[in-house]
Amino acid sequence: MAGFSDLPLELVEFILSYCSQPELYALSIMSKSLFNITGPFLYKNVDLCIRSKAPPVDRFIINMTDQRRLLNRITTLRIGQSSFERIAIDGRQRLAPSTPENQTTVLNLACKILGAMFGPILSQQSKNLIDDIYSRNYGGFVTLIILLSRNLRRLEIMDQGCNLILPQYLYYHLNTMDIRQRIPSPSIPEMSFNVDHTGVQSLNRDCRFDLASVLTTPGLTTLEFYVYNITRLSASEMPFTRFSPTIGLAALNITTIILRHTRLITGILTCILPHTRALRTLVCEYFYDWGSHDWTRNVSEKRWINVSALNDNLHFVKSSLQILVASVECCDLTRPFFQQPDILAQSTGKLDLVDFEKLHTLELPFPFITGDFQFSHRNAFESKLPPNLRHLLLRPDMSRAQFTYPVDTTLFLLETHLTAWTKHAEASVVANTDTTYMFRVTLSLVANTPGLESVTIWQPAQRSVGWSQAQLEDLTTLCKDNRIACVVAYPQLIRTLKAENWNLVKECVLVDPNRSIGNLTEKRLRGRRENGIPLGLGAQYHLHAIRQGAVDAWSDYP
Numbered sequence: 256m257a258g259f260s261d262l263p264l265e266l267v268e269f270i271l272s273y274c275s276q277p278e279l280y281a282l283s284i285m286s287k288s289l290f291n292i293t294g295p296f297l298y299k300n301v302d303l304c305i306r307s308k309a310p311p312v313d314r315f316i317i318n319m320t321d322q323r324r325l326l327n328r329i330t331t332l333r334i335g336q337s338s339f340e341r342i343a344i345d346g347r348q349r350l351a352p353s354t355p356e357n358q359t360t361v362l363n364l365a366c367k368i369l370g371a372m373f374g375p376i377l378s379q380q381s382k383n384l385i386d387d388i389y390s391r392n393y394g395g396f397v398t399l400i401i402l403l404s405r406n407l408r409r410l411e412i413m414d415q416g417c418n419l420i421l422p423q424y425l426y427y428h429l430n431t432m433d434i435r436q437r438i439p440s441p442s443i444p445e446m447s448f449n450v451d452h453t454g455v456q457s458l459n460r461d462c463r464f465d466l467a468s469v470l471t472t473p474g475l476t477t478l479e480f481y482v483y484n485i486t487r488l489s490a491s492e493m494p495f496t497r498f499s500p501t502i503g504l505a506a507l508n509i510t511t512i513i514l515r516h517t518r519l520i521t522g523i524l525t526c527i528l529p530h531t532r533a534l535r536t537l538v539c540e541y542f543y544d545w546g547s548h549d550w551t552r553n554v555s556e557k558r559w560i561n562v563s564a565l566n567d568n569l570h571f572v573k574s575s576l577q578i579l580v581a582s583v584e585c586c587d588l589t590r591p592f593f594q595q596p597d598i599l600a601q602s603t604g605k606l607d608l609v610d611f612e613k614l615h616t617l618e619l620p621f622p623f624i625t626g627d628f629q630f631s632h633r634n635a636f637e638s639k640l641p642p643n644l645r646h647l648l649l650r651p652d653m654s655r656a657q658f659t660y661p662v663d664t665t666l667f668l669l670e671t672h673l674t675a676w677t678k679h680a681e682a683s684v685v686a687n688t689d690t691t692y693m694f695r696v697t698l699s700l701v702a703n704t705p706g707l708e709s710v711t712i713w714q715p716a717q718r719s720v721g722w723s724q725a726q727l728e729d730l731t732t733l734c735k736d737n738r739i740a741c742v743v744a745y746p747q748l749i750r751t752l753k754a755e756n757w758n759l760v761k762e763c764v765l766v767d768p769n770r771s772i773g774n775l776t777e778k779r780l781r782g783r784r785e786n787g788i789p790l791g792l793g794a795q796y797h798l799h800a801i802r803q804g805a806v807d808a809w810s811d812y813p
Contacts, residue, residue: 264292271296300331303397304413312396313353313361319403320364329404334397335413350391362389365399401443409445410472442474447513449481454757454791454798456481456516456542466526470507477787479513482523510535511787516542516584516795521564528571536578539565540792545596546587560585560653562623563604573611580618582792583652588799592658593675593682602628602653607639614641618648618711618788621693624700630654630692640704647704648711648744649697650793656686656693658796659717660749663807686720694726701733709740711762716749716797727765734766741766747779748797752806757798758782758791 262270271279271293283293303312319326353361365388369381387395401407446469469478509531514520520539528534543559560583569576585598605626608614617640622628625636640647651657662679693712701710712730714721722730727743734741747759764776783789800806 267292268296276300276302294325295328298325298328300333301329302333303400304333304335311350311353311357312393312400313350313357316364316396316399317357317360319400320368323403326400326403327406329407331409331411332397332400332404332407333411333413334393335411350393350396352391358389361396368399368403407443409447410443411447411450413449413451443472444474445477445479446472446475447479450479450515453754454794456795470509470527470530476508477511477513478509479515479789481515481517482519507531508533511538512536513538513789514540516540518543518559521561521568524565524568528568532572533575534572535575536580536787537569537572537576538580538789538792539582541581541583541585542793542795543585544588544795545585546589560598560602561604562602562606562626566604566606566608569606569608569611575613576611577613578616578786578788579608579614580648580788580792581620581623582618582650583620584657584793584795585653586658586796588796591662591675591679591805592660592796592800593679595655595658598653599628605639608641609639611641612643615643616646616648616786616788617641617644618650620650620652620654621696622653624649625696628653630689632692632695636696638700638703640700643706644704645706645708646711647700647707647709648713649693649700650713651690651693651715652793654686654689654693654715655682656689656715656717656720657793659683659686659715659720660797660800660805661717661719661807662805683720686715686717690715690720690722691726694722694730697730698733701730701737701739707737707739709742710734711742711744713744713746716746718750731765738768739766740764740768746794748791748794748801749806752801754798754801757794758789760790 271282274282274296276297279293279297283290283297301315303315352358362385365385369384384395384398388399401410448469469475469480507530510533512527512531512534514523517523518541520541524539541560565581569579585601586595602622606619606623608617617624621630624638624640625634627634627636659682697710697712701707710730712722722743731741733739741764743763743765745761745763747756747761748754750761751759759779759781761777761779764778767776780790782791797806
């Protein structure tokens with residue numbers, strides 16, 4: 256069998272593109288030839304989150320200044336506190352003391368770098384940056400790295416404990432007149448805040464997100480973030496409702512906003528959308544853990560899935576919006592899927608998108624289109640889809656098939672568990688009923704939506720409540736007759752029983768009008784689609800079920 260270093264270079268580079276940073280590092284120290292191959296990939300995505308088994312950020316700066324070409328390879332930088340390991344920080348923002356040699360070296364480098372950028376006479380901002388580095392301020396080190404990384408495309412901030420105040424810190428140093436006048440301002444097109452790579456929602460509910468500072472990051476076009484409370488959208492105690500006079504609205508060019516697993520979509524959009532009139536892609540991941548809140552505390556929260564309010568907010572970006580994605584999870588993480596609460600009383604409204612002429616892609620739960628949260632076969636519906644809709648993706652969210660997963664039913668044989676057995680059987684029946692409803696609505700939408708080019712059907716997590724083969728064949732026939740591409744999406748989290756597959760999806764193309772051969776094709780996608788739509792939405796409940804061992808690993812589940 257050929258060794259790794261003996262494989263063709265193209266194949267090796269393809270394999271390396273799927274490796275994580277620790278795996279790339281392990282390969283780079285095996286041989287000089289592998290180091291030369293893995294080097295560009297190793298420094299493409301750099302993780303400088305604070306944790307015990309990571310090189311200190313000052314040591315990284317020293318190493319990189321000796322090899323400046325490696326800095327030009329950095330396209331993604333992850334900073335802040337590690338989500339996997341909580342490390343205590345000495346003081347609010349400061350790192351642990353370093354060796355005197357490292358401290359002196361990094362200070363000399365900072366003075367040399369800033370002197371080369373701004374001249375021998377340093378400005379007050381440059382002096383402040385040097386003072387921050389001298390005092391071991393993590394934000395100071397990160398700012399210096401960003402100034403040196405001219406090809407940086409994405410900045411990921413993990414500040415769950417709010418100890419680092421990174422957004423405000425970066426804004427202070429990167430938006431000063433001194434930097435903008437003397438050097439090309441560092442451009443960071445993409446930024447994420449408190450979005451965990453494991454897919455799990457942040458447990459910290461007191462963290463503030465200084466939205467105004469982040470929105471004015473030079474060159475920012477894509478923003479992905481999680482915030483628990485609307486009052487945490489600013490650095491001050493006052494909630495963010497408008498920009499301060501020092502922040503110019505004309506400078507905003509946000510084209511993509513992704514709100515991850517949060518319950519206050521409406522309130523956040525009310526703050527943001529009036530200032531982002533160039534928005535083209537909006538992704539809203541509704542998530543509400545029923546078991547962690549007192550529903551009688553706030554009457555307004557009883558209708559927290561307010562689709563009409565979402566529709567009102569969308570009118571701020573009516574002339575620019577092209578892609579709209581929404582997922583919904585309203586669940587009790589402490590209960591099995593057959594004991595989930597009824598969300599009918601918490602849901603209202605439907606989308607009216609007939610005036611959105613540029614909107615061409617929708618990924619939505621069925622009730623957002625039909626207004627029928629009961630999934631009732633007796634209720635007629637009138638869809639108000641955009642006139643130029645080309646791609647429709649339909650999710651099983653809010654149905655009783657959404658949270659199903661395989662369980663060990665032998666546990667129900669005990670007499671004390673007969674009630675659970677009954678509820679499990681009833682939940683399985685109504686889940687299949689909702690699946691039949693989704694099948695019929697899909698046929699109606701495909702047959703009555705002119706100009707539609709593709710339809711994608713998300714399947715529930717459990718195979719037994721998914722679409723039957725006969726239903727898929729009927730949809731295939733209808734799509735062939737109308738020359739519409741037909742795709743079925745299977746989320747792989749429950750199917751593989753691996754938490755790391757929370758954003759892995761298998762897509763089966765049933766119909767492709769552009770192919771002369773009608774054979775079924777399959778592909779697997781992870782992370783994002785080609786158009787930038789994130790995968791793994793609405794996965795909090797099943798991630799929790801897997802971590803708690805509630806899913807039966809011995810079920811017949813391919």
